[in-house]
Amino acid sequence: MDLFNKYKKLLEEAIKAVHERKFFAAFPEQPSPKIYGEDADEEGRKKYESHLGKRFEELLQQGRASWGGSEQSPYLQEPLNITYPVTPVDTLIANSEKAFEQWRKITLEDRAGILLESLEGVKNRFFEIAYATMHTTGQGYMMAFQASGPHAADRALEAIAVGYEELSRFPHSAFWDKPMGKFNIQLEKEWRAVPKGIGVVIGCSTFPTWNSVPGLFADLITANTVIAKPHPGAVLPMAIVIAEIQKVLKNNGLDPHICQLAIDDNASLISKELAENDKVKVIDFTGNSEFGAYLEGLKGKQVFTEKTGVNSVILDSADDIDKVAANLSFALCLYSGQMCTAPQNFYVPESGVDTPNGKVTFDEFAQKLKENIQQLIGNPKAAPFVLGAIQNEKTYKRLSDIERSNKVLLKSTTLENPMFKNARTATPVVLEVEAEDSDLYGKELFGPIALLIKTKSTAHSIQLAKDLAISQGAISCGAYTINPEVREEIADQMALAATPVSFNLTGAIYMNQNAGFSDFHVTGGNPAGNASFTNPEYVLRRFTWVGHREPARV
Numbered sequence: 001m002d003l004f005n006k007y008k009k010l011l012e013e014a015i016k017a018v019h020e021r022k023f024f025a026a027f028p029e030q031p032s033p034k035i036y037g038e039d040a041d042e043e044g045r046k047k048y049e050s051h052l053g054k055r056f057e058e059l060l061q062q063g064r065a066s067w068g069g070s071e072q073s074p075y076l077q078e079p080l081n082i083t084y085p086v087t088p089v090d091t092l093i094a095n096s097e098k099a100f101e102q103w104r105k106i107t108l109e110d111r112a113g114i115l116l117e118s119l120e121g122v123k124n125r126f127f128e129i130a131y132a133t134m135h136t137t138g139q140g141y142m143m144a145f146q147a148s149g150p151h152a153a154d155r156a157l158e159a160i161a162v163g164y165e166e167l168s169r170f171p172h173s174a175f176w177d178k179p180m181g182k183f184n185i186q187l188e189k190e191w192r193a194v195p196k197g198i199g200v201v202i203g204c205s206t207f208p209t210w211n212s213v214p215g216l217f218a219d220l221i222t223a224n225t226v227i228a229k230p231h232p233g234a235v236l237p238m239a240i241v242i243a244e245i246q247k248v249l250k251n252n253g254l255d256p257h258i259c260q261l262a263i264d265d266n267a268s269l270i271s272k273e274l275a276e277n278d279k280v281k282v283i284d285f286t287g288n289s290e291f292g293a294y295l296e297g298l299k300g301k302q303v304f305t306e307k308t309g310v311n312s313v314i315l316d317s318a319d320d321i322d323k324v325a326a327n328l329s330f331a332l333c334l335y336s337g338q339m340c341t342a343p344q345n346f347y348v349p350e351s352g353v354d355t356p357n358g359k360v361t362f363d364e365f366a367q368k369l370k371e372n373i374q375q376l377i378g379n380p381k382a383a384p385f386v387l388g389a390i391q392n393e394k395t396y397k398r399l400s401d402i403e404r405s406n407k408v409l410l411k412s413t414t415l416e417n418p419m420f421k422n423a424r425t426a427t428p429v430v431l432e433v434e435a436e437d438s439d440l441y442g443k444e445l446f447g448p449i450a451l452l453i454k455t456k457s458t459a460h461s462i463q464l465a466k467d468l469a470i471s472q473g474a475i476s477c478g479a480y481t482i483n484p485e486v487r488e489e490i491a492d493q494m495a496l497a498a499t500p501v502s503f504n505l506t507g508a509i510y511m512n513q514n515a516g517f518s519d520f521h522v523t524g525g526n527p528a529g530n531a532s533f534t535n536p537e538y539v540l541r542r543f544t545w546v547g548h549r550e551p552a553r554v
Contacts, residue, residue: 003113003252011112014161017517018534024517026157027123027150036126044127048135051236053081058243060256063091070232070265074138074389075420084235084263089273095257096198096225097279103258104195104223108167114248115160115220119153121244126150129209129237136234137206138389138424139335148209148237154516155533156213163221163539167193170545175552186552193543195223196302199282200262200274202295205391206338207286208234209241214533215284215304216241220259222542224282229262229271231287233391275301282542289473289527296530302541306521308444309473309528312345312465313511314490315365316458316481317354322368323506324480329372331478331510332428336387337448338395340528341476341512345441345468346452347461353480366452370410370430377415377427384417387448390424395447399426402449406440407432412448435464442468458486462493469497473528475521477501478511498525 010026017024033041055067064085071080087095103111122129126149133144176187199219203212208230219226230238239261246256264270275283275295283303285295292307318324331343346369352359360368377383390396399412410430417423428448433441441451455461458481465477477499479490487503494501500523502511514521514533521533531538 003117004109005113007113007116010116010157011161011164014157014517015165018158018161018165021518023515025150025154027119027126027153029146029150033127033145036123041127044125044129045131047125047128048131051080051082051132054083056082056084056236056239058247059085059239059261060243060246060250061085061087061095061260062257063087063095065091068263068265069235071136071235072233073135074391075135075417075423077422077424080135080236082236084239084261086263087260089262089270089277092227092260092262092274093198093277093279095260096227099255099257100195100197100225102255103225106223106254108164108221111221111223112160112164114252114254115217115245116157118245118248119156121248122153122241123149125240125244126153129240132236132240133208133234134388136208136236136391138338138391139206140385140388142385143335143388147207151516152209152213155210156217158516158534159214159218159539160221162534162536163218163542166536166539167222167543176549186554187549188552189547189549191545191547193222194546195543196281197224198280199224199226199284199542200280201226201228201284202271202275202287203228203230203234203238204286205231205233206335207340208237211286211306212238212284213241214538216259218534218539219282219284219542220245222539224542225258227260227262227274227280229264229274232263232265232269235261235263284531292529304531304538304541306340306475306529306531307473307527308446309340309475309526310345310442310444310468311341311343311474311476311478311511312347312468313343313478314458314461314465314480315346315348315353316461316479316486316490317483318480318504319356319482320506321353321355321360321365325365325368325372327506327510328478329369329376330386331512332448332450333373333376333383333386334510334512336390336426337428338388338391338446339512341514343476343478343511344445344449344451345465346450347455347464348452349457349461350454351457354482362452362454366409366430366432369450369452373410373428373430377413380418383415384419384423384425387415387425387427389417389420390426390447393424396424396426398445398447399429399449402431402445403429409452435460443472459489462490466493466497469494469499469526469528471527473526474499475528476511478505479503498523
């Protein structure tokens with residue numbers, strides 16, 4: 001097969017981008033999605049709709065015991081009625097074991113070529129995946145397109161690039177010649193990168209591809225076979241990705257069971273059964289901290305987790321507080337706060353925020369934040385598409401629960417979506433909280449919830465944010481200061497808490513966003529997760545270097 005040479009230039013560009021950390025997008029979304037074709041959107045929508053109420057029969061895996069599926073659209077609040085092949089865990093494992101013997105013997109170049117060809121197939125279905133994501137997660141259309149399409153593909157390419165480089169770091173063989181005086185010791189040495197075995201990727205309900213494809217492709221490039229287990233509420237986006245991978249495998253004479261889809265439902269979850277199987281050696285997980293901690297405690301497994309965390313915003317000073325409030329209100333509203341990087345705790349000194357025009361008091365900042373939120377949610381051309389829909393009923397209930405027992409500055413309301421009258425929606429709730437109320441703000445409150453916390457000083461704010469990141473984890477942090485010394489203190493202290501900081505963001509860039517090939521997503525250094533997209537360790541722990549040697553035949 002010659003797929004490697006077909007994509008060699010792309011791979012070289014991706015490896016270069018990994019080192020430079022500058023902007024790089026092999027799968028761009030600008031200047032508009034129409035770069036993928038004038039009719040691509042409409043064709044993708046029709047293809048998505050063709051799945052509704054039917055069996056998803058594109059998968060090339062064997063051993064189906066039944067058909068099942070339980071996805072519901074947060075926009076329609078109706079089942080999608082798509083069913084997928086339900087395969088017993090033992091069968092999935094047996095299929096994967098058999099395929100592993102073939103996949104591990106494929107050259108690195110051929111594996112890379114196959115995976116890059118798979119991404120080309122996924123690219124041709126970006127819009128179909130966008131609608132699938134929209135109607136399983138509640139993301140707005142544009143976010144669904146970007147996150148599950150181009151951005152996810154870039155993250156997958158990033159994993160391939162890092163994996164390829166690490167697997168190419170050392171020579172496969174060498175002649176070893178050690179002078180010993182009157183004679184030399186001469187050995188022929190060889191080194192093999194040995195994959196761990198079977199990998200399992202357990203997905204989440206809010207970002208079904210973006211959070212799953214890095215682990216999926218990191219496993220595959222390192223010659224492990226993979227079983228992808230998406231969240232029961234968001235299967236279709238990953239089913240499409242797996243179908244494309246299996247298609248390329250089969251077309252190149254390889255066993256499609258190298259990559260399989262595993263299906264379950266909330267009444268009979270199989271994640272534990274898969275994870276505890278002795279044959280499974282690598283696990284990737286995105287989700288709640290409790291299950292993530294359980295996975296991390298399993299013996300004999302390489303586990304990569306992204307769990308929950310408490311993201312903070314530290315307000316010290318700003319050139320333009322109105323632009324700050326506008327930026328933060330949008331970050332809070334984006335996908336109704338259902339992003340692992342969304343802001344939750346806003347630390348504001350009781351003395352206020354310094355600006356060139358004088359102090360902005362705690363109450364004045366709160367009012368500005370409220371007004372910006374209200375302005376956004378009052379814009380019928382933007383609000384429904386920025387906020388999207390609430391994926392899970394539990395998130396919706398959390399809003400009403402938190403309003404009953406706290407000082408509410410802005411109540412959450414429903415938002416009418418002109419395209420989907422039954423959409424499950426909720427606007428942000430804003431609460432005023434005292435620094436002593438750590439029982440409230442000291443945990444993740446998933447959804448559109450903003451806690452304005454009155455602190456004694458900026459130093460106090462930094463300490464609270466750092467302590468929470470260390471104890472509970474954090475994936476992102478926002479900070480606003482025009483004081484260089486304060487900036488350095490925030491950067492230093494939050495770095496000790498393994499939390500990246502976005503400083504002084506205004507305009508069209510938000511602390512929620514992470515860029516492939518540049519930003520490390522999650523650091524792996526605090527309780528929010530033990531892994532990072534995509535540093536060398538993310539692939540190194542998926543294989544082992546093993547060396548052999550013997551006397552040279554001279």
